[in-house]
Amino acid sequence: MGRYVLRRLAESVVTFVLVTIVVFAGVRALPGDPARALAGEESDPTTLAQIRKSFGLDEPIPVQYLHYVENALRGDLGRSSRTGLPVATTIREALPVTLQLALFAIVIAGLIGLIAGVVAAVRRRTVAEWAANAVALFGLSVPSFWLGLMAILVFAIAYPVLPASGFVSVFADPVQSFRHLVMPAVVLGSGLAAVIMRQTRSAMIEAMGADYIRTARAKGLGGAQVIIGHALRNSLIVVTTIVGLQLGALISGAVVTEQIFVLPGFGKLTIDAVFTRDYPMIQGVVLVTATAYIGVNLLVDLLYSVIDPRVRVGGGAL
């Protein structure tokens, strides 16, 4: 077991180092000089040389990389070349925004998707199923930037009940947080809601025809108890797997939603950093993302080995 864990750890470290090298080189391969992007209008050769010097861009790339690794290991991700603020602080402020948005979107998508899916499965060939299908089709086919703009036009401008933009943390003011996040979360969750609805519907239709449902009815259970307690509970396994798989898509979808609703989240941070050639920020963002991915994968691998000893034995034999 110890050897297996060590080997997986060593593999993760190698992966991690490779990722940082690829990003470091990749960012520098982008056309566009960061010093020029930073200098904006007021560029002249002397100023550009000064900027390169102050951000260490005049050193050879391998030296820059070593400096970066050295500082990163001490927890210093550098300062944004755009805002001059520490990268670590900026990322720390942006992450909770995206996480709150994604969680809220899952809750909303789950609520809409499950209810619509159950209704569509139970009330087959009725107006209710038709309506639920229409909602699903709408959620899947309408792009989120359009839905977002329409939502703002209706709920913030024509009938101003919700704010058009901005973010308030749920820990600071739950009511304001809800008001600010509800539109973005619905927009972000609309696609997922449609997927959940369709999965729930097919799983429910299958479950409703199963023997145990007939048994449950034969025992004299009421309609609601059969649907919620038996059919839905069994259908949830499929739905949960789907939600897990869609989580990554949800977080990348947040990039667009964050732009439309001006949420200072992780996705917007990444996009803005790329456009302004903010090397320290791009590197910081990728470092955090890579750490999260590698960490989760490592954890899952280790869990597998605990759950199923054959994994580590098989792994050891390779």
Add this chain to the structure above:
Amino acid sequence: MPRQTPASRLPERQRRALRRSVVLIAVALMLTGCTSISSSSAKPAASDAKAAKAGGTLEVALSAEPDALDPTLARTLVGRTVFTSICEKLYDVDNKLNIVPQLAASLPQFSSDGLTVTIKLRSGVKFADGTTMDATAVKTSLDRDMRLSGSARASELSSVGSVAATDPSTVTIKLKQPFTPLTAILADRSGMVMSPTALKSEGDANFGAHPVCVGPFKFADRVAQDHIDVVKDPNYYDASKVLLDKIQYKIIADSTTRFNNLKSGDVQVLDAVAPTDVAALKADSKLDLLSSDSLGYQGITINLGNVDGVGKPGKPLPASLASPLSADARVRQAFEMSIDRDAINKVVFRGLYSPACGPISPASPFSTPAAQVCPKFDPAGAKALLAQAGVATPVKVSMIIGNTPAAATLGEAIQAEVKEGGFDLRLDPTEFAASLDQTDAGKYQSFQIGWSGRVDPDGNIANFVSTLGSQNNDGYSNSTVDSLLEQARSQADVSARGNLYAQVITQLNKDVPIIYLYRQKNFTGVARTIVGVQVYGDGLLRFKTAGFAA
């Protein structure tokens, strides 16, 4: 000769329809109070002078994220808008773009040889941290501007030899050579005075995260890519005039989202209204439109001899880039004559901007009739000139343009127009940062680019056209222009300088290193509940006396 625009590639029926709609839009603009725009040109734009009450938080949408809020390091235009609230300068501009004292007590005194500048300071001024603003603080700030690694001010202060605090309220600056545009430079970020105490406690790297200067408001909080908060400063020398408790600058990059936020009331002031939103804004009874002429310009820079990069002597372009356009001034004149600036303004910008033919805004006190002379639109004349130059038509030329839809529309309009004059223009849409790289390195034939503009004309001309100028990326060099620009720098008199710049522009019209196309307007949207917002020709929003209507 019919006007050639992107419409020229459409079938006749659609072209007629397009022309009709252009006329209709123009008429509609005239009927719907276009006068409020044109009347404000060259004049201050301020929201209504109704009575205002004290208190409240003003929310302002900015079009981009400001960079470091450190006057020494800052480079962005939006950053300057935030600075107007928190960092006052030795000098400022008034509504007619004249330079007036702000933290200084009077305009600077230049010695007769032009090498010594004496600045008297306002007394009783305190920084936001309660410490006193005096000559030593001014010296500390200017020294930092000149020496700090990565300073964005070093090159504009390169004429300064040394700074001395002669007494607590007098600063003496020794210049290496006469340089009267210094006054205008001290009316921008170089003139901002930073608290020496804060510089010491925060350190150079962190000052921009907690800036401390003199201003109606002081820095309170910043969340990257979201907002910057500033609050009323009780230490401010003119605090009795300040009404608002707080201003929140929100960063909203997308113009549609920004406009939606103004309509929904989530923000009360909108910086940089897109021309496409101007009509809708004017039609909204709850909103006001303020406008002022930009001091900058948009144009086409032509590569005449930049082969080895900016700052290196010009030489003939390599075969891959060489064309009659770089070799013969008559070909460039012909190119300019084939452009119909009025049509571009009407078709591409709905007639909201103004055609520009030179680097000095007509709103500037330095403008003269000779500075505004415009080569006439004459495609037939252009063709004749090309024949005279003995070049085969169509002359093939490439132009780097931005990769945005707006840049494409402009590029296509120019392409269609110059075709009529005998040019085959290829457009190369390029991402902005990459385009700057390419053109600095001299790897281009022509480049559609602009300049945001400075109060002093020197800042709009000298760096671009003087030999080896810091932003001369076209490789242009003309000893007459160099000498006239040098003379203008040692002249203090506005009209004498205006005449020298007129001579420069006359020469530029012959050599055509840059074709000036149009001058943007600064459009600001303000909710009618807000009064006292001021926008001058420098395009910055001033909130010192702004407040909610009583």
